[in-house]
Amino acid sequence: MKSEIIGPFEVLGSPISPGVGAIVLTQGYFLQLTNLKNTPVTIDIEYASTPAFQKSVGTVALTCDIIIGNGIPPTLAQINATVAAFLVPPVGFKNQTIPAHTTWLFGVQYFLTNTATPPVNMAEARGVVTLKAPAGSHFMALATTRQAFFNYTAANALLDVADSAYSVPLVGGPELKL
Numbered sequence: 001m002k003s004e005i006i007g008p009f010e011v012l013g014s015p016i017s018p019g020v021g022a023i024v025l026t027q028g029y030f031l032q033l034t035n036l037k038n039t040p041v042t043i044d045i046e047y048a049s050t051p052a053f054q055k056s057v058g059t060v061a062l063t064c065d066i067i068i069g070n071g072i073p074p075t076l077a078q079i080n081a082t083v084a085a086f087l088v089p090p091v092g093f094k095n096q097t098i099p100a101h102t103t104w105l106f107g108v109q110y111f112l113t114n115t116a117t118p119p120v121n122m123a124e125a126r127g128v129v130t131l132k133a134p135a136g137s138h139f140m141a142l143a144t145t146r147q148a149f150f151n152y153t154a155a156n157a158l159l160d161v162a163d164s165a166y167s168v169p170l171v172g173g174p175e176l177k178l
Contacts, residue, residue: 001132001133001134001135003132006129006143006172008129010126011027011028011053012025012122013027013111014119022151023150023152025149026111027146030146032104032141035102035139037137041133042096044132045131047108047127048127048130049091059113062123063083063108063109066096066104069103133178139175139176139178
């Protein structure tokens with residue numbers, strides 16, 4: 001298999017201000033890959049991070065999912081299995097076969113498991129994403145960061161939510177030929 005560095009990532013589940021009016025940020029990294037070949041391609045997507053990904057910290061939990069090209073979202077059981085497999089070293093999505101001319105979306109994010117009270121713990125991972133695929137593989141790639149900001153009242157009620165999504169630079173550009 002050949003390796004190609006995709007680019008940096010940052011995944012967060014973190015309070016960004018203490019006390020009354022606490023603001024909490026959840027941020028995920030999503031990699032969309034389109035297999036441009038006429039045959040299925042089996043890949044690995046590895047995440048080298050510091051600090052290491054954690055399954056959960058207090059009320060912040062890791063969620064990893066794969067949205068395949070059939071339009072059906074993964075079930076909770078599939079997401080839980082994907083998280084467990086993701087955390088086994090080397091960390092990432094391993095042995096995934098993308099059919100010919102199909103687009104898959106790989107998501108990694110920290111979610112709040114209890115939105116009734118602001119979390120006091122933080123979970124974060126930053127690093128580099130690498131794609132491993134057989135020689136001759138050909139993909140189009142799009143990496144995005146998605147964020148949600150939560151603001152709590154003095155009574156710990158969720159006051160409002162703001163969110164954003166934006167693409168992040170890819171080291172070799174959107175076309176990947178391995």
